[in-house]
Amino acid sequence: MMKRIVVGIKRVVDYNVRIRIKPDGSGVVLDGVKMSVNPFDEIALEEALRIKERAGAEEVVVATIGPSDCQAQLRTCLAMGADRALHVLSDAPTEPLTTARILLKLIEREQPFLVLLGKQAIDDDNGQTGQMLAALWQRPQATFASKIELGEGKAQVTREVDAGLETLEVDLPAVITVDLRLNEPRYVKLPEIMKAKKKPLETLPLESLGVAPGAHLTTVRVAAPPQRQKGIQVENAAALVATLKEKGLLTS
Amino acid sequence: MSASILIVAEHDGTTLGAGTARCVACAATVAQAEITVVVCATDASAVARQAAALRGVHRVLTVEHPIHAHPLAAAIAPQIAALGGPYTHVLGPSSTFGKDLMPRIAALLDTAQVSDIMAVEGPHRFRRPIYAGNAIVTVEVPADTKVVGTVRTASFRAAGVGGTAQIEKIDAPVEPPSHTRFVSTSAAKSDRPDLQTAARVISGGRALGSAEAFQMLYQLADKLGAAVGASRAAVDAGYAPNELQVGQTGKIIAPELYVAIGISGAIQHLTGIKDARTIVAINKDPEAPIFEVADIGLVGDLFEIVPQIEKLL
Structure with missing residues (x-):
């Protein structure tokens, strides 16, 4: 069986875009906004490609769930070096639990030894899909990875946790979600973009997978966060310390 | 119900x-x-x-x-x-x-x-x-x-x-799986307050310029009984360890006093501190976005100001 890595990616509003909230509070303006591959997912793909380049895997498959526009992001991933792409076509956004169920269907088909995902998508900031997938698959998870070392049938993963770094050993197959410091994704060069157009991209209608796109959560409204007011300026260190003392902020 | x-x-x-x-x-x-x-x-x-x-x-x-x-x-x-x-x-x-x-x-x-x-x-x-x-x-x-x-x-x-x-x-309701095993942790033990829950936090950014200069913040923090934090830029530059990172991809904190030193105030950093009671910003650049959210701002050279503050405490 081919040693395969599946990388899940999500199309999101580009991280440089300053988002705008719709006046009716129903969501965030997406029309005409630049979309990109979720940056954490790009790191996941980069790691998969590096594993393949040092002969740790034979094939890297990228998968996404979303409307037809997502193919642009899948092509970007193919240009980065993924071998083929799977596009589960769904016009409505899927919640993490549904996404995990769909990914599980793809995993059953592709039989990867490793699944890599970003630790969260920068739009909804849920940070759930990888863990949910691991639970449904009944396999290990290692979240927030900053280092991945593959061994025979297992992996050592260093994780960025609140207290510092933690290393786990997990049996493979496993789901690993990646953090910022794992690697720096490569830039895509023009010849690769041309080559990527010929790589296989398979579209699967969501209905064909037998997963109901059920929505569990209802969005009631989306609003801007409360803004902090700009405060005062002080002239020097003495004035700063005096102000802090006055406000009682230097003693508990 | x-x-x-x-x-x-x-x-x-x-x-x-x-x-x-x-x-x-x-x-x-x-x-x-x-x-x-x-x-x-x-x-x-x-x-x-x-x-x-x-x-x-x-x-x-x-x-x-x-x-x-x-x-x-x-x-x-x-x-x-x-x-x-x-x-x-x-x-x-x-x-x-x-x-x-x-x-x-x-x-x-x-x-x-x-x-x-x-x-x-x-x-x-x-x-x-x-x-x-x-x-x-x-x-x-x-x-x-x-x-x-x-x-x-x-x-x-x-x-x-x-x-x-x-x-x-x-009794444990189930026998847990053995496919995931703990290997080690590198958590640094420190006598300073925990960054996540400290009442006061002294945080440094890229403008510190080096890990050595960053040490100056530890001294100030110890005088104040404060925890030390860092911006992503300072962590990426190697001035401070990962676990000190404050912001969207690091820790989201809500101290009584947050002192941002040499931090410009990228949006992802501000996300991590917007629940702080009082934000103090010290920065050379009067246009730095951190001043838009700071309760108290001080424009100037941190390498002069920080030692002065320390002496005044």
């Missing part, structure tokens, strides 16, 4: 994590909540006593198993999922512990998760940040569905102590 809320305790084997008291405070804002805290550990007694002392807690359950010597999500999740049936809500802190664990529990319970709860509008209605805190969404979970969620701890004041909940030891 009353709510029955199960909170998964975060701990290091001896001490209850500060986030748990904040989860209790969040749970207590749900009307008529009966709150249970569950502690999974090898020996849960010390942690269970601390949880039982939190005001608002009705009951503490302990599950003891050798595998719970370390907080492995793959081992804890099936225990909680097996216990979760009768509860209307299952909550954990939005720390790396809770972020790792709770979605695994939610999937086992076949339910969605509400991440980073910052306010409770009703037993099934919550506010949470999206787009790095640039928007706040109000979401509703169907009334007949169990709520699984992580609590954005910076949004809640810790529940006080003085409670006397009963502690009940139960």
Whole structure:
């Protein structure tokens, strides 16, 4: 069986875009906004490609769930070096639990030894899909990875946790979600973009997978966060310390 | 309708994590909540006593198993999922512990998760940040569905102590899987206050210029009894270790006093501090975005100002 890595990616509003909230509070303006591959997912793909380049895997498959526009992001991933792409076509956004169920269907088909995902998508900031997938698959998870070392049938993963770094050993197959410091994704060069157009991209209608796109959560409204007011300026260190003392902020 | 809320305790084997008291405070804002805290550990007694002392807690359950010597999500999740049936809500802190664990529990319970709860509008209605805190969404979970969620701890004041909940030891409901094993941790032990819960935080950015210069902040922090934080730029430049990072991809904190030194104030950093009571900014650049949110700003050279402050304290 081919040693395969599946990388899940999500199309999101580009991280440089300053988002705008719709006046009716129903969501965030997406029309005409630049979309990109979720940056954490790009790191996941980069790691998969590096594993393949040092002969740790034979094939890297990228998968996404979303409307037809997502193919642009899948092509970007193919240009980065993924071998083929799977596009589960769904016009409505899927919640993490549904996404995990769909990914599980793809995993059953592709039989990867490793699944890599970003630790969260920068739009909804849920940070759930990888863990949910691991639970449904009944396999290990290692979240927030900053280092991945593959061994025979297992992996050592260093994780960025609140207290510092933690290393786990997990049996493979496993789901690993990646953090910022794992690697720096490569830039895509023009010849690769041309080559990527010929790589296989398979579209699967969501209905064909037998997963109901059920929505569990209802969005009631989306609003801007409360803004902090700009405060005062002080002239020097003495004035700063005096102000802090006055406000009682230097003693508990 | 009353709510029955199960909170998964975060701990290091001896001490209850500060986030748990904040989860209790969040749970207590749900009307008529009966709150249970569950502690999974090898020996849960010390942690269970601390949880039982939190005001608002009705009951503490302990599950003891050798595998719970370390907080492995793959081992804890099936225990909680097996216990979760009768509860209307299952909550954990939005720390790396809770972020790792709770979605695994939610999937086992076949339910969605509400991440980073910052306010409770009703037993099934919550506010949470999206787009790095640039928007706040109000979401509703169907009334007949169990709520699984992580609590954005910076949004809640810790529940006080003085409670006397009963502690009940139960048998581990399931035998956890062995496919995930703890190897090591590099957590640096420090006498300074914990960044996540400190009342005062001194934080440094790229303008410090070197790890040596960053040391100056530790001195200032020690004089103030403060924790030390850092911007992502300072961490990426190697001036400070990862675990000090404050911001959207690091720690989200809400101290009484936050002093940003040589931090320009990128949006992802501001996301991590916007619940701070008072923000002080010291920066050479008067146009730095940090001044837009600072309560007290001081424009000037940090290498002159920081030693001056230290002398004045």
